[in-house]
Amino acid sequence: MSSTQKPTASERSELQVRSLLGEIAQHAQRDIPPDEFHAEFLRRVVSALGAVGGGLWTLERGSLTLAYQINFKELRLEDDDVEKQHARTLIRLLPSPDTGTLLPPHSGSEGNNDISNPTEHLLICCPIRTELEMVGIVEIIHRADTPVAVQQGFVQFVAQTCQLATDYYKNRQLRHFGERQNLWVVLEDFTRTIHQSLDPKLTAYTVANEGRRLIGCDRVSIALRQGKNCPIAAVSGQDTVNKRSTTVRLLGKLATAVLKAGEPLWYTGDTSDFPPQIERTIEKYVDESHSKMIAIYPLFHRKKEHEKEQLEKHRKKRLRPFGVMIAEQIGDSQLTEQTRKRTDIVAEHAGSALGNALEHKSIFLLPVWTTIGKSKQLVMGETLPKTLAVVACILTVLGILFFLPWDFPMNCDGKLEPINRQRIYSPIDADVKRLYVDHNQRVQGPSEEMSGSLLVELRSQDLESRKIELEGQVKEITERLTSLGLQLEDPERQLRDHERAEYVGRWEVAKIQLNTAQQKLDIFMRDEMPNLYITSPMDGVVVSWRLKDRIVEKRPITRMQYVMEIADLDGDWQLELLMPEKRMGYITEQQLRNTDQPLKVEFRLASTPTVTYYGTVSEIHCRAEVRSEGGGAGAMATAMNTVWIKVAIDDWESIPLKDRLPGGECIAKINCGKRPVGYVLFYEVIVYVQKNILFRWF
Secondary structure, three states: OOOOOOOOHHHHHHHHHHHHHHHHHHHHHOOOOHHHHHHHHHHHHHHHHOOOEEEEEEEEOOEEEEEEEEOHHHHOOOOHHHHHHHHHHHHHHOOOOOOOEEEOOOEOOOOOOOOOEOOOOEEEEEEEEOOOOEEEEEEEEEOOOOOHHHHHHHHHHHHHHHHHHHHHHHHHHHHHHHHHHHHHHHHHHHHHHHOOOOOHHHHHHHHHHHHHHHHOOOEEEEEEOEOOEOOEEEEOOOOOOOOOOHHHHHHHHHHHHHHHHOOOEEEOOOOOOOOHHHHHHHHHHHHHHOOOEEEEEEEOOOOOHHHHHHHHOOOOOOOOOOEEEEEEEOOOOOOOHHHHHHHHHHHHHHHHHHHHHHHHHOOOOHHHHHHHHHHHHHHOOOHHHHHHHHHHHHHHHHHHHHHOEEEEEEEEEEEEEEOOEEEEEOOOOEEEEEEOOOOOOEEOOOOOOOOOOEEEEEEOHHHHHHHHHHHHHHHHHHHHHHHHHHHHHOOOOOOOHHHHHHHHHHHHHHHHHHHHHHHHHHHHHHHHHHHHEEEOOOOEEEOOOOHHHHOOOOOEEOOOOEEEEEEOOOOOEEEEEEEEHHHHHHHHHHHHHOOOOOOEEEEEEOOOOOOOEEEEEEEEEEEEEEOOOOOOHHHHHHOOEEEEEEEEEOOHHHOOHHHOOOOEEEEEEEEEEEEEHHHHHHHHHHHHHHHHHHHHHO
């Protein structure tokens, strides 16, 4: 049988000490806050030594601060002299060796009054330092009756644990240097980005977006002063700012209030220390946006040092901010020192970048000075010959535009029409009885033998009733006249003289009535009844389209309603142009200049746009009207005020029969003499400037 040997008390103590040292070493390698490390470190050291208590002091700005303590009241430092002596001792022990210092109770010497232990406890002190800085000192409070042989072991143990603490601070410094290096890289990139442009709007958006990334917050907004107000100019993460938004308007009011105060403002949930006007505004905005943390910084344009010295003599009031930067945290109200420092940095650089951009934009006639500055390069070095060549080309082109004469035509749209044509209208209100012709059918006009080709036969109930009525009147009076004649000629009737005179008078009256009625009937048959038959007034061709669709039997038509059009396609042709009124001045001027010669015209038909025909102006209408038909498509579409111009074609027979289409569109140019090339090309622009700018303003 084998037996297990149990460890002795000293071995168990050694194992426990090693375990504590391992735990301290593990904590030293972790990335934890200093307060947490101090607590874990000191508890394990005090526990391993079985000490009464202890304290860990850190050096901050030249003075020691108690970062963590365990039973530190056991030192009983109520007396001011004892407390001051204890503080001087710790300061003197900072540069002592890392091996630690043992201070017996009530120890000290007359020659060295700064290092002493005025307490009743044994003190074990060991500094913590790295290669770069002094961190602090560890102070262990132990019982005074501890054996002398054990005391040296305690000192070595404390020195060893302080070496582990030194590793924690070294690692923390390395991480801090890494973060600072990353911060400098980000800050350098931020500074370079916001100074790339001198456009205030673009710079504001760049500061908002890049500043949010550098600060690490949820949203950054930039507000720029406009008079007494300070509206929002840019918001991070948004291409445009909706100025009608309630959140944006409230944020602008908050920025205006802080702008007037001129001091930075930090909101983390408490507004008790804020001025009343800012308190009310920020509460309304927080209720709308639900932000937990808000940092508002007025932006100042910082001048260079030598500029400051020059302006300081003439400055009577403090520097006014030109805008505000707002950083917001929506989900967390915790404010860290890192956030505060980075916000300060972003606000300072934003003020410089935006101030330069606003100052650059405020320069009077900036585009002119920029152009003048860039033009200097055109006359230097190798660019001078090129510049002279370009200038020579420009002068040549200007000379051509101003001095070279060129034909000056006035363009317009028109139609090709036969000269001899007539439009047929209904003479009365009637119904269509029968249509005798169709589109493209040749008809004949009136002659000695006939009255012309019958086009349309009408039916009118009014005319038929009038005819029956007149014929009835003639028949009635005829019968009455016949009856009176028989009574006068009847031999069996012995009429007295007065009776015969009466019958003779009635017979004469009836004869006159019959003559009148017959004349009315003849006039009616001669003047009214022919209106029921619409005949062709001329020889030609029916050019109206879809007659049978428009004019059908029993369809009523009204008096003066358009029925059809007849044109002599074998006769002479002409152009009917619609010239815009604004171009008539040039035509009239050319007429007055050359009264003995008609105006020359060039035109092309839409059916054959490659062939040019010529003519002369034969007639110009004396009235300008807005015509909805009879002109070109352009005039009809725009409904411009136009003047009707007739053009006699020089050789109309040269136009092929297939292109002689009544109403065929054409484009014509009326020659108005010669003008400089520049005026010919840009006369519409010149007229527009003279009419709408020079005339209205000068």
